[in-house]
Amino acid sequence: DLDAVVYQIIPPAVLAGRKRRLCYFVKGDQVLQFDLDEWKPLSGARNVSDMWPGLKDSQFAAATPAPPFPPVKARADFRITFVNDGEYEPEPYGSIRLDLKDGSHFRIWTQKNQGNSTPTRNSAAPSMNLPFTANDIAKVGFWVDEYDLTSGDDYLARGTKDFTGNGSYTVSSDDGHVTVDVTITPVT
Structure with a gap:
């Protein structure tokens, strides 16, 4: 709290x-x-x-406590795979999110473009508690580019996929693709 x-x-x-x-x-x-x-x-x-x-005298010095977090309704495990054709270790940046039916978004992965120091990675495996259930999700959204020192940025995945439940979601481009494997378990 x-x-x-x-x-x-x-x-x-x-x-x-x-x-x-x-x-x-x-x-x-x-x-x-x-x-x-x-x-x-x-x-x-x-x-x-x-x-x-x-x-002193800032809004932080006179802050009131934040409201409590919403209750946890589900547990989510993701396996994200980044592929840039022709590169062994891509340097992906951007974000991957869940778009909810109420119009809000929930980010599951984010990486800032840091130029020469953007981390190389082929995959990521975030796990998190969710304040909503799988039934509340409309789409999986992708905006992932890849830093390339010699040829400029490559576009790995931009777009959305309709969420149909646990499974794999892939968005491709001319430069590569990103796949998100989703497993959401209700909390009882």
Whole structure:
């Protein structure tokens, strides 16, 4: 029931040779600093503007807690395969989403185009809880390109496929294709 979690690594050069990993748990206008290496809080909950003075008088310093998350209605497991014909390790970026019958969208995979440092991957396997059931899904939506240093971007998959239940969904282009295998299980 948190509003945000911030992860911080303090490099060894700052602490005279010792790396430190911290986590900040934020709820409303309160933040708790937690030492991941010692596995304990460093203090009690403090006001956001006391922890981070640069946020004083900002909307974050006077925040109210976010509303609770909607209940989990299903569990989803995905296996995503990225193929760029002629390349062994594509560098895909973009997003894959579930389009719901009510017009809203639920993103299941996203990667920003980072130019020379876009991660190479042939596949991804996200798993997540869903606040809706398989009956609420209308389409699987694809907008996936592939970074190519020499020839510009390649377009792997742009479009949608009607959702018909658990199974495979593929969108192809002249440059390649993306396949999403979907397994959604209701939560009882």
